[in-house]
Amino acid sequence: MVRMTEQRRVIYEILSREAWHPTVDELFLEAKKSLPRISQATVYRNIEALIQDDLATKIVGLNGPARFEKTKAPHAHFECRSCGAIKDIFIDTECINSIMDNKEIQQCATETIVVKLLGLCQVCRETNI
Amino acid sequence: MVRMTEQRRVIYEILSREAWHPTVDELFLEAKKSLPRISQATVYRNIEALIQDDLATKIVGLNGPARFEKTKAPHAHFECRSCGAIKDIFIDTECINSIMDNKEIQQCATETIVVKLLGLCQVCRETNI
DNA sequence: CTTGCAAATGATAACAGTTATCGTTAAGGT
DNA sequence: ACCTTAACGATAACTGTTATCATTTGCAAG
Numbered sequence: 183m184v185r186m187t188e189q190r191r192v193i194y195e196i197l198s199r200e201a202w203h204p205t206v207d208e209l210f211l212e213a214k215k216s217l218p219r220i221s222q223a224t225v226y227r228n229i230e231a232l233i234q235d236d237l238a239t240k241i242v243g244l245n246g247p248a249r250f251e252k253t254k255a256p257h258a259h260f261e262c263r264s265c266g267a268i269k270d271i272f273i274d275t276e277c278i279n280s281i282m283d284n285k286e287i288q289q290c291a292t293e294t295i296v297v298k299l300l301g302l303c304q305v306c307r308e309t310n311i
Numbered sequence: 312m313v314r315m316t317e318q319r320r321v322i323y324e325i326l327s328r329e330a331w332h333p334t335v336d337e338l339f340l341e342a343k344k345s346l347p348r349i350s351q352a353t354v355y356r357n358i359e360a361l362i363q364d365d366l367a368t369k370i371v372g373l374n375g376p377a378r379f380e381k382t383k384a385p386h387a388h389f390e391c392r393s394c395g396a397i398k399d400i401f402i403d404t405e406c407i408n409s410i411m412d413n414k415e416i417q418q419c420a421t422e423t424i425v426v427k428l429l430g431l432c433q434v435c436r437e438t439n440i
Numbered sequence: 441c442t443t444g445c446a447a448a449t450g451a452t453a454a455c456a457g458t459t460a461t462c463g464t465t466a467a468g469g470t
Numbered sequence: 471a472c473c474t475t476a477a478c479g480a481t482a483a484c485t486g487t488t489a490t491c492a493t494t495t496g497c498a499a500g
Contacts, residue, residue: 316449353450
C-alpha cells in the first residue's frame, strides 16, 4: 500500500511552485532544505510514484536530465535547445482539438498529446552571441 | 573540413528507409552488415554530423535510447509508452499553423515545433493485456 | 608516385543519469 | 508495546552517451 510520506509531500510541494520545471537534482537540493537527510533515490522513487498517481508529469528534452512538473491542464512547452530550460505556453484548446481530429491519431489509441516548441531562450540569445 | 565518408553514407542510407526510427544500436547493427569493422562511436559521431547538416533528426522518448529519422516535411510522432516504438503521423499543416499563430510562441523565437502523441501501440495492446 | 597533413576511424575509458539492491527506519494497525 | 511492511538512505550497478587517443585514410602539394 502507498503512503503519503513527509518526503513525498515535500517533493510535491516543491513541484507545485509556479513556472518551475525542476530536474531530480534540483528537487533533491530543494528538498534537502527541509529534509536534510533525504536521499536522491527517494526523489527518484517519489517522483515516479507521483507520476503513477498522475500528480506529476515527466518532460524529456533533447539533452540533459529529465524535468518534471505538477500535472495541470494541457499546455505546450517551449524548450531552449541550449540550456534546456522549459517555459509553459498556453495554447488554444481549439488547436489541440484540431490535431486530435485525425483518423490516424484516433486509431492509435492516443492517450496524451505533447506539443513542444524548440528554440533559443532569451537568456541564451543574450549571452551566447 | 567535413568529408562524406563511406561510414556516413551507409548510416544515412539506413536512416532513409521508410517507417524506420532506429536507435544508435540498431543503426550500428545494420551498418555492420556492410561495414563489419565499424565502431559504435562512429555511429554516434556521424548521426551527430547528419543532425548538424539537418539531414537527420533526433527523437527523444520518455524512456530508453534516442531514436533518429531522416529529416523530412513536418509531421507528428506517435510514441508507444510501453515499447518506445515511433510511428509517423501526418497531420494537417493547418493545425501546425494554428498553433504557431500565437503571440507567446512567436516571442519565444521558436525554430521547431514537435507534436507527439503518446499511447500504447497495437503490438503492446495485444501482448500486454 | 610518395610524402605530409588533417580529418575520420575504431577501441575503449570516462561520464551522466537512472534504476536496483539491501540493510535499516518508522508508520499504522492490532 | 509489538508486528508487519512500505518507504527510506546509502550505494552499487547499469545504460546511454561523450571524450580520449593512437591509428588509418583520403586528398593535395611537391
